[in-house]
Amino acid sequence: MAGKRGTKESSSEGKWTFLTNHAHVLITIAQKPTARARDLAQRVGITERAVQRIVADLKHAGHLTYERHGRRNRYKVHGELPMRHPVEGHCDVSGLLAVILYPGAGDR
Numbered sequence: 004m005a006g007k008r009g010t011k012e013s014s015s016e017g018k019w020t021f022l023t024n025h026a027h028v029l030i031t032i033a034q035k036p037t038a039r040a041r042d043l044a045q046r047v048g049i050t051e052r053a054v055q056r057i058v059a060d061l062k063h064a065g066h067l068t069y070e071r072h073g074r075r076n077r078y079k080v081h082g083e084l085p086m087r088h089p090v091e092g093h094c095d096v097s098g099l100l101a102v103i104l105y106p107g108a109g110d111r
Contacts, residue, residue: 024049026099028057029066029080033100036078066096 022030027047032038040058044051061067066084069076082097091099101108 024053025057025060028054029061029096030100030103032067032078033080033082033104036080037072037075038078039075 020027024047028043031043031046035042038046040051040054043054043058047054049057058067062069064084064087066081067078068081069078071077080096080100082100083095085092086094086096086099
């Protein structure tokens with residue numbers, strides 16, 4: 004019915020998340036620093052090419068560096084840097100990672 008709220012299911016329902024793909028890639032790298040682009044893409048649910056662009060963005064911003072180990076990269080997340088949006092800019096990345104990776108750690 005037109006004009007009646009809540010009667011028609013939204014086309015985006017179930018398709019959005021609170022965190023961006025950039026955050027998802029960074030969190031996944033923090034969990035597994037030697038993950039391949041293919042592994043990251045599968046875990047996050049995006050293409051390998053999208054992962055490559057995100058990793059490049061994160062490296063360019065200084066949030067991520069890497070060293071080559073044989074045929075693999077070993078990533079290092081720089082959690083001491085602030086988050087990028089003004090709403091959360093007063094927090095550093097390590098705070099987000101702590102909440103996601105170690106839930107309840109501060110409750111002890």
